[in-house]
Amino acid sequence: MNDLDLATELADLADSISFRHFTAQDFTVETKPDLTPVTECDRAVESAIADRLRRDRPEDSVIGEEFGSHGTSPRRWIVDPIDGTKNFVRGVPIWATLISLYEGQDPILGVVSAPALGRRWWAESGHGAFASALGEPARRIHVSDVDALEDASLSYASLSGWKEIGVLDGFLALCASLWRTRGYGDFYSYMLLAEGAVDLACEPELELYDMGALVPIVIEAGGTFTNTAGVPGPFGGNAVASNSRLHELALDRLGRVAPARTGA
Known part of the structure; x- marks a missing residue:
């Protein structure tokens, strides 16, 4: 098998x-x-x-x-x-x-x-x-082809974690620049991204087991998956995923801040 x-x-x-x-x-x-x-x-x-x-x-x-x-x-x-x-x-x-x-x-x-x-x-x-x-x-x-933040939809889990890692201002700045935000949360944010239903998904604090299965699905759907500092894969302690077209813009809004902890 x-x-x-x-x-x-x-x-x-x-x-x-x-x-x-x-x-x-x-x-x-x-x-x-x-x-x-x-x-x-x-x-x-x-x-x-x-x-x-x-x-x-x-x-x-x-x-x-x-x-x-x-x-x-x-x-x-x-x-x-x-x-x-x-x-x-x-x-x-x-x-x-x-x-x-x-x-x-x-x-x-x-x-x-x-x-x-x-x-x-x-x-x-x-x-x-x-x-x-x-x-x-x-x-x-396949991910969407939206290429402007003002036309983009973001799914996230909660606000509290962004405050704890000191990126709340950046996260709110990102949200303010978008067309729409919704808190679908957890794995579902990333599956909606892979299907093209949302254009960005992010969470501030995650473990390897939270992200391992999401990464290949997002990538094979044409997306990009990194942490807030732009390090690719599920080993960076948090997640920023996108349809690839919006990724660098999202990282800029978040300040490209490295998380306090990383996975292995």
Whole structure:
């Protein structure tokens, strides 16, 4: 089985666990040391994916949000079992399982599966980005061709994080120069970008598992994905993604400030 087929089966496995619990709302919620919520469903999804990878890709490493890193291979599967846990626990359908595979710092593939939205997105390096809805065939997706900030739409998660990293003024300046801003948040901002529905997406504080699957999809859709300092990929501690035409303008508005912390 090739890597993309395996990643698709991993997403199917995750959906079979998470969507059942989301529909029933039959889980308990704990608070992690960083004050973010976690459910037994987060842990069950990550455990199921890790178990399958141990069976089918025993030589590969696995990095997950809930159980950390296992293995030393440069081929790394990066897993966020439920991106958007706060939405998940409140019954908001904007959450997804994020699965990606990297060779060192180079993306091989990414899959984003959002069963409560009935949507899935995926990309493999060099082969384009795709999306599908329940019961519908896959379609190739591409970023917009908007090339002026005053015509652009931006999706973001919240304002508080921008203040914490000292970029609130720059973020507000960026927002003031745009046609439209909306807080769709989390993975969904970047999938809307890849589909051409928005033109910019950014978040001030992110971990590797938050971004790993997003990067190949955005890039294969024709977009650009960096941190606020312009460093490409998911290793820079935060994210600025665009349709490529607007990227340098957005970084200028944000001040090209490096985040306080970076991933690895």
